[in-house]
Amino acid sequence: MKIGIIGATGWLGSALGRRLLANKIVQEDDLILFNRSGPRADYHGCRGVIWARDITDLARRSEVIVVSVRPEDWPGLGLIAPDRLVLSFMAGVRIAALAATQGRVIRAMPNAAAEIGRSYSPFFAAPEATALDRERTRRIISAIGTTDELSSEAQVDVMTALPGSGAAYPALLAEAMLGFAREQGLSEDIACRAVAATISGGAELLAGRIGEVGALLDAYRAYRGPTGAGIDRAIAEGFSGAVKTALVAATKKASEMG
Numbered sequence: 001m002k003i004g005i006i007g008a009t010g011w012l013g014s015a016l017g018r019r020l021l022a023n024k025i026v027q028e029d030d031l032i033l034f035n036r037s038g039p040r041a042d043y044h045g046c047r048g049v050i051w052a053r054d055i056t057d058l059a060r061r062s063e064v065i066v067v068s069v070r071p072e073d074w075p076g077l078g079l080i081a082p083d084r085l086v087l088s089f090m091a092g093v094r095i096a097a098l099a100a101t102q103g104r105v106i107r108a109m110p111n112a113a114a115e116i117g118r119s120y121s122p123f124f125a126a127p128e129a130t131a132l133d134r135e136r137t138r139r140i141i142s143a144i145g146t147t148d149e150l151s152s153e154a155q156v157d158v159m160t161a162l163p164g165s166g167a168a169y170p171a172l173l174a175e176a177m178l179g180f181a182r183e184q185g186l187s188e189d190i191a192c193r194a195v196a197a198t199i200s201g202g203a204e205l206l207a208g209r210i211g212e213v214g215a216l217l218d219a220y221r222a223y224r225g226p227t228g229a230g231i232d233r234a235i236a237e238g239f240s241g242a243v244k245t246a247l248v249a250a251t252k253k254a255s256e257m258g
């Protein structure tokens, strides 16, 4: 499978390229790369990858073309890719717009956890996508994490807001917790260690058990101690409502972008 990545040295494109090679999902000479800053002698330690001369060259050489540029860079891209699978990572750029490529379009919504192979990257396929296109999409995404096929493009907007926002919400929580820790006079080292343990340790504990989160919160409440006092005050102050309002706003933004 010859895979082209437009935006190959960006946050997601670079993570995908590195992990496709590391997981041997693609041979070096089957990975065709293009970015604005031009070829690099070394791409994640690999010297056998192909650097396309331009977008047209990349499209000609590729069977699957991953579009991993920012939405604002899409209009100027000029990608024409008939008889190719066009796999877009772009937030908000809709299938109707991507049809201009003349390719078969699939939209996937990864996130920054792609760097560590932990991105949940669901996808939605346009009607012209084939079974092979879906199989190839799943294989490519397997390099950066897990996936599901969505049943509507509107769900891609929801997924842009939820997993697509990736580490932003844990980061928002961590920032608030760091502010508290500093106000309590903790040293920066101890404050960072405490918040890292809270965010990362807590997240790891939930891995594979997210459906049990209600029971976990009830277990904490059952102590009738500091944790229950804290989380119930947070909810009373609007924490859960604020998160839902944020996700609604992000979904709306995604639906209005392209």
Ligand SMILES: NC(=O)C1=CN([C@@H]2O[C@H](COP(=O)(O)OP(=O)(O)OC[C@H]3O[C@@H](n4cnc5c(N)ncnc54)[C@H](O)[C@@H]3O)[C@@H](O)[C@H]2O)C=CC1
Binding pocket: 006, 007, 008, 009, 010, 011, 012, 013, 034, 035, 036, 037, 067, 068, 069, 070, 071, 073, 076, 077, 089, 090, 091, 109, 110, 111, 112, 164, 165, 166
């Ligand atoms: N970073 C994230 O967590 C997520 C990103 N996305 C989407 O993925 C896409 C890529 O995002 P990032 O990797 O974060 O952006 P980025 O800005 O890190 O990377 C984009 C890359 O595309 C390159 N580029 C721009 N125009 C180009 C052109 N005409 N030809 C070749 N290369 C070009 C840029 O030089 C840059 O290296 C965006 O559409 C974004 O909405 C979606 C969900 C999460």
Ligand SMILES: O=C(O)[C@@H]1CCC=N1
Binding pocket: 091, 164, 165
């Ligand atoms: O613009 C966005 O919100 C998406 C998610 C993170 C990067 N791109």
